[in-house]
Amino acid sequence: MKLYTTKSSGNGYKVALLLSMLNRQYETVLVDFPGGEHKRESFTALNPRSQVPVLEDAGRVIWDSSACLAYLARKYGGEQWLPSEPGQMAEVLQWVALALNEIQFGLQYARGIVRGIRSGHYDECAALGRKGLDVLEGRLRGNDWLALGRPTIADIACYPYTARAPEGNVSLEPYPKVQAWLQRVEALPGYFKVG
Ligand SMILES: N[C@@H](CCC(=O)N[C@@H](CS)C(=O)NCC(=O)O)C(=O)O
Known part of the structure; x- marks a missing residue:
């Protein structure tokens, strides 16, 4: 198995985290973003969006x-990370949707703007990111995990x-439940810190 990613990609990190938690062996292929490798045909043949992972x-x-995440969870994770029962699957995917909207276009993009690797309207991205954090904080007030009362790909995706978020100048201080949940994710078997 091969994972195409970059050293700093949080989206690649999600996939690497699940692979580690599933104890799967794989090869990391680092894509040379500064050299424009992701725009070349050799890479766009793999992903027409020119993105990792x-x-x-x-x-x-x-x-x-x-x-x-969905592929790995279903292929190698049994019913734990993304169950096949439709209602349970939908509960997990709601949170994956948050990762692909408020978190990506909010927190990820705000961080990219601060790091100088992305252009865009910082204030709009930060506001969208905070909206996502509000939703997470609300959910985690009565729950240890985002879906089904246990770790799933919802947690890995978010x-x-x-x-x-703090690297994008979005403080987590107003979000104590989110901070406690981050620590729970970091205590899971197979977790590793990136970088
Ligand atoms: N929704 C996509 C987003 C992927 C994404 O934003 N990847 C970034 C790196 S973290 C990338 O490849 N950016 C290069 C580009 O968009 O040109 C996912 O979850 O995989």
């Missing part, structure tokens, strides 16, 4: 972190850019 497994190519 991309997963290659048994002749199958999967792009987008959420699709990679973790990296929530943890990195």
Whole structure:
């Protein structure tokens, strides 16, 4: 199995985290973003969006972190990380949707603007990110995990850019339940810190 990513990609990190928690062996292929490798045909043949992460497994190519998480969870994780029962699956996917909207276009993009690797309207991104954090905080007031009362790909999908929110000048201080949840994720077997 191969994971195409970069050293600083939080989306790649999601996939690496689940692979580690599932105890799966894989090869990391670092894509040279400054050199424009992701825009070349050799890479766009894998992902027409020119983005990491991309997963290659048994002749199958999967792009987008959420699709990679779903694939790995169902193929290697039994019923734990993404159950097949429709209602339970939907509960998990609601939170994956938050990761792909408020967290990506809010917290991830705010961080990218602060780091100078993305252009855009910082205030709008930060406000959207805080909206996502409000939703997380509300959910975590009565729950240890985002879905089903246990760790699932919902937590893995939301973790990296929530943890990195302060790098985008979005403080986590107003979000004590979110901070406690980050620590619970960090205590899971197979967790590793990036970088
Ligand atoms: N929704 C996508 C977002 C992927 C994404 O934003 N990847 C970034 C790195 S973290 C990237 O490849 N950016 C390069 C670009 O968009 O040109 C996912 O979850 O995989």
